[in-house]
Amino acid sequence: MSGVGPQSDSFEALAMPLFDQLYNFAHWLTRNREEAEDLVQETYTKALKGFSSFQLGTNFRAWMYRILRNTFLTSRTGLKVTMTVPLEPEEDGPELAIEHDTPETILLERSNRDLLQGALDELPVYFREILVLCEVEEMSYQEIAETLSIPIGTVMSRLSRARKTLRDRLQPQSQKGSAAIAKGTNRAL
Amino acid sequence: MPCESWKTKLDTYLDGELPSEEMRAFDIHVHSCSSCAADALARVQMKRGIQAAGKRFAPTAEFRRRVQGTIATKPHYSFRRMWVFAAALSILAVASLLSIYLGVQRSRTEQAYSEIADLHVAALASSSRVDVVSSDRHTVKPWFQGKIPFAFDLPEVQNSEFSLLGGRMTYFGQTPGAHLIYAVRKHEISVFVFQEGVLRGRWDESSAVTKELSFNVATWRQGGLRYFVIGDAGTADINNLAKLFKATSS
Incomplete structure (x- = not known):
């Protein structure tokens, strides 16, 4: 095993297939390649750290996307977007x-x-x-x-x-x- | 229910998010209402357009390696926990694969039927419906030589109510196929022939003719080729033309 932990192995197996999709989504959010890369990198780092709190059997894809989106919303670009875009009426x-x-x-x-x-x-x-x-x-x-x-x-x-x-x-x-x-x-x- | 009430739910229907009973009722309505069928077609085209346009950005291989390298550094956990986790993952993966497979099969078939209907409508709407204009099968068949990677036989229709209007090249999934147009009374019927491997889906071969987006469609596999007969003519006409093709190709 050479020190390879099972949890992060599983994380890698679950998370890497989503890589292209998450990057595409990140690029649509940020509209910038460098920012999209930063966003994806930060998402994976946060997700790995929080993977122990992920409940197996629940939706892993939605969990990853939620982390990415929350990370975007708290980023400089995300804050700018949420501050300049008016709140939308839902009715x-x-x-x-x-x-x-x-x-x-x-x-x-x-x-x-x-x-x-x-x-x-x-x-x-x-x-x-x-x-x-x-x-x-x-x-x-x-x-x-x-x-x-x-x-x-x-x-x-x-x-x-x-x-x-x-x-x-x-x-x-x-x-x-x-x-x-x-x-x-x-x-x- | 008036049409406008159906239309308010059209997007939800096309997203497959209505309760199953409403989905069935909507299926029946769309098959009988040309206005809703046209709107549904337009919206499906828009959905496909967004899907194609939305898959726009791809990460570089270098960036993928970098992230993978980051997440590959991991802490230690006990073997017991590893096995429990691996078992749970396997079950999750098998269940996911099964549901994905079934979902993909269904959506591929629906998409293929829809694309066949699009090809039929687009050809009829075109100012030049056929590339080879002839009612003679011995003229139309050789025209396809060298243009498509297979050969097929056309039936003799002189003693039937059908008449051959001509043929054209068509493409499905970037692979060439043959598109023949026949007339019966005032209806025009398309016959599509593709290599079987090109079209992936679970085809309904139990009944001769099915309804797809208000069109009657018959499909079958013969000699490694996949045939579709589609048009707004009655089921008997579609079935009769399909029988002529089956008899010729057998």
Whole structure:
């Protein structure tokens, strides 16, 4: 065994498979490579120290994400974000689906990933993080609630508003793109 | 329930977070309501877009090694505790793997059906639906030579109610396949042919035709190839075209 303790072995086995996902999430939060690396490094250090308090059988992934997010919120960038972003109202109900000519369909037609990445990047951090957790990490509402330490009802309403905000922000860009394409087509004709 | 009431729950439905009874009721509604089906499709596309756009940042190998090196320095614990912990981990890992496997299989199948429906809709919406325009199977089949990494047979449809409109190349999971379009009365039906290994999922092969996003779909495996017949025509038409293909390829 050469002094290798079982607990940290287990920690490594559980935590390292999450490394890429946690880094991606950290980068979406900080929007900066160096800060994302610092955040991930600190998360792993804290998690290893606190691993003895982790209860086996509970959600390890949500536990790691919660540590990362709490670490971010107490970092200089995180504090700046939470101090400059206004508190969001939670009382909005779920919005209705859009009937036609949606940004989604326009988006699909052009396969414009850059447009979507840009729009995601510009979202407030509390919208950005919940969309990444839900759509990219495919977390359940329960896992998201555990990670963000909010009730499931808030997860649902915040997700709904995040999606609506993203669509609203894509709409003008999509229309701009459509106009450019139409202009190009007319010129070609 | 009016459509607007369904739509307020559309995102929750697509996230798979409604109670199972409501999920079933929603499935039935979406299959019968073209407006909700269209909205569902648009939102699924948005979800996929975010998923693709969101997987954007990857750590460097050097950074991974650095962190791994940090957490590899660990304190001593007793062997007894180590074995208990290892046993618990194994059970946790097996249970997690099992649930992940089942979940992944289900989601792969749903995603594949959804992508097949997208390919069908996108082709019909396109101004140039087919790359090879011909009702003659002896013209359409050779056109695929050298374009796709397999060969397949087209049925003779002259004495049936179907007519071949043509074919085009298509891609699924970055692998090429064949897309044929047939007409029956005023309906247009797509037939997709891919190599079996490309499409991973648990296909429903027990019944001939299933409903996916309001389309009728038949799928089967034959000769190492995976066939899909999809369209808004009735189940009998989908089934009849599938039978013609099965008979030709057997």
